[in-house]
Amino acid sequence: MSARLRTRPSWLSPKVARTEILAGLVVALALIPEAISFSIIAGVDPSVGLFASFTMAVVISIVGGRSAMISAATGAIALVVAPLVREHGLNHLIATVILGGLFQIVLGSLGVAKLMRFVPRSVMVGFVNALAILIFLAQVPELIDVPWPVYPLFAGGLVLMVLFPRLTKVIPAPLVSIVALTVLTIAAGIAVPTVGDKGALPSSLPVPGLPSVPFTVGTLALLAPYALAFALVGLMESLMTAKLVDDITDTRSNKTREAIGQGIANIVTGFFGGMGGCAMIGQSMINVKTAGARTRLSTFLSGVFLMVLCIAFGPLVSQIPMAALVAVMVLVAFGTFDWHSVAPATLKRMPSGEVVVMVVTVGVVVATDNLAIGVVVGSITAMVIFARRVARLVEVTAVVDPDGTQVVYTVTGELFFASSNDLVYQFDYANDPEKVVVDLTDAHIWDASTVAALDAITTRYASRGKTVEIIGLNKHSARMHGKLSGELASNH
DSSP: OHHHHHHSOGGGSHHHHHHHHHHHHHHHHHHHHHHHHHHHHHTSOHHHHHHHHHHHHHHHHHHOSSTTOOEEOOHHHHHHHHHHHHHHOHHHHHHHHHHHHHHHHHHHHTTGGGGGGGSOHHHHHHHHHHHHHHHHHHHGGGGSSOOTTHHHHHHHHHHHHHHHHHHOSSSOHHHHHHHHHHHHHHHHTOOOOBGGGGOOOOSSOOOOOOOOSOOSHHHHHHHHHHHHHHHHHHHHHHHHHHHHHHHHHTOOOOHHHHHHHHHHHHHHHHHTTOOOOEEOHHHHHIIIIISOOOSHHHHHHHHHHHHHHHHTSHHHHTTSBHHHHHHHHHHHHHHHSOGGGGSHHHHHHSOHHHHHHHHHHHHHHHHHTOHHHHHHHHHHHHHHHHHHHHHTTOEEEEEEOTTSSEEEEEEEEEESHHHHTTGGGGSOTTTSOSEEEEEEEEEEEOSHHHHHHHHHHHHHHHTTTOEEEEEOOOHHHHHHHHHHTTSSSOOO
16 A cells, blocks of 8 residues: 555645646636737638647657646647648648657657757757747737726736735735736626637537648658747757756656657647647746646646637637736746856856857747757857867967977877867977977867868978877877878868
8 A cells, every 4th residue: 555655656645646736726817818819820721720729738748858848739830830831731730740740750760859958058048038929929919909907907917926825825926917817807897808709619529530631741841940940949949948858847848759759749730730739838837836846737627628628618718808818928028037157247257258159049039039050059059159268278389308309399289170270280390300299288179170180280290301209198199180180181
């Protein structure tokens, strides 16, 4: 009996289950207007986005690698597929979602998740801050050119969510805020924009089926570029979100399983007529940070509740004022932003290069409205700055023997393309004695560019009748130098 209790899932405990159930309900309510909005961006019926959010959440809760993370229809995916929908219609979109899911499984199996280790912390901070800005900016249109009661409702929602946790944290404050504002607007007959204004909610469950497209090489050639972009953007956003949730929950997740799980979830979503999706950072923050969820149950229930709310309580859900959901997302944006990273004291201590990387990441994400592009550009910027910084650490010092017959050049630092290009100009070819020793005891050869530079040094001395001896090579450097030396000169 005790062994069985030890292996029992944590969500079976009443306290954890209550937290997970309420978290799932809050997330489901927040998913509905977003899924409808993303459907509009993609150019499809609202039910296509809602079905995607339902199947993504349910499937990823079982096959994913990161507990409590929410996956659903997203804006990033909507932007990728929108041109395809405009030109070729819904069936080509569904086929692309299935193909994109297959690509994600292949990329996940090939270990693409391991590339996350090359994303620097400054890029991660920039990613989080940019995300908070995007979440906030997405709410701004809901507060422009709207009836005046929207503003007190919005403000009241914020105040309620800030103050209610001081009374109790048993019920998530966002849920209380949504219910309270909905009851108020219905009871008082206040006319404000509602969830129903975004689009009609589905009245039945999705039915599985195959997309009606020609199964030809031509169709594959048409869909493949969209499917690959879909796969890469989805994986980038999902893996970055998983890393963020890891940090918040102080737990480690299986990124390879998550990548493959995203692929499986998208394939299932495609067969059920959904627009595909990936991890949602805003909703994941609501689930993990605001509602305190930690298990797969909240993710599973967010999808289940989404369909229950749409099908069984559609008329009621349609009356939820958008002001209530906007208040929730604004508070999420505020909580997501890393305010410590932009504090003057932090910026003073941070190396200027790291600040530049963070700013570039934020700028690119906000400008392109694409988190994946921002992460790639930020990572490349970080690598360039790192290469320049390391290149400057290479030093060359020369000591001539007292009898003047030999000079020893001691090279210190990491030798690669950025640092070895200037190495050739650190030697006095005309005035050095006949024997030259290059001591690399405190250096390391990393690439062919360095071997080519050493060959060029040897050749320049040889043209003046002088000999060069290279000493102090460590095992790796000696192997690379031995394999490539003399093989890199042009034959022309």
